[in-house]
Amino acid sequence: MDNYGExxxxxxxxxxxxxxxxxxxxxxxxCDIVLRFTNIxxxxxxxxxxxxxxxxxxxxxxxxxxxxxSHVMRKRLNPGDTLAIARHKYKIQYSPDxxxxxxxxxxxxEDITTVLQESLLKKAGLQRRPEASGRRFDVFDDSAGQxxxxxxxx
Numbered sequence: 001m002d003n004y005g006e007x008x009x010x011x012x013x014x015x016x017x018x019x020x021x022x023x024x025x026x027x028x029x030x031c032d033i034v035l036r037f038t039n040i041x042x043x044x045x046x047x048x049x050x051x052x053x054x055x056x057x058x059x060x061x062x063x064x065x066x067x068x069x070s071h072v073m074r075k076r077l078n079p080g081d082t083l084a085i086a087r088h089k090y091k092i093q094y095s096p097d098x099x100x101x102x103x104x105x106x107x108x109x110e111d112i113t114t115v116l117q118e119s120l121l122k123k124a125g126l127q128r129r130p131e132a133s134g135r136r137f138d139v140f141d142d143s144a145g146q147x148x149x150x151x152x153x154x
Contacts, residue, residue, distance in 0.1 A: 004049055005094025021049040039063050039086040052101025076108045
């Protein structure tokens with residue numbers, strides 16, 4: 001298939017064809033869809049075609065991604081939905097039937113096995129930094145005698 005749908009800019013301009021099943025949108029020249037606006041992150045969001053439906057996933061962008069006015073991290077895009085990348089709005093146009101959709105639309109939620117494959121800290125972008133010594137900080141460990149020294153100064 002040559003075209004999997006298109007994003008139509010709501011402020012005017014040429015439609016953006018969706019040419020592959022996975023597309024990264026952002027300001028960087030290496031993105032599949034390059035959006036040259038200062039309020040759009042280098043790699044802002046990813047569009048993925050799943051079972052005949054487009055999904056958007058925010059890639060921890062600075063100014064967020066919205067679907068029909070609501071902030072999202074991951075959401076199914078139905079035909080005619082409004083996708084806002086930062087403040088730039090697009091209407092997505094495609095036909096799920098032509099893209100192989102069968103039965104009811106897939107859930108907006110990620111598959112539970114996908115969710116459980118990585119820690120919640122990692123999903124939230126809050127990964128721990130590895131300690132140089134391999135030890136974790138323990139507020140109750142006073143092996144260095146710091147708490148005792150502080151009490152003596154008080």
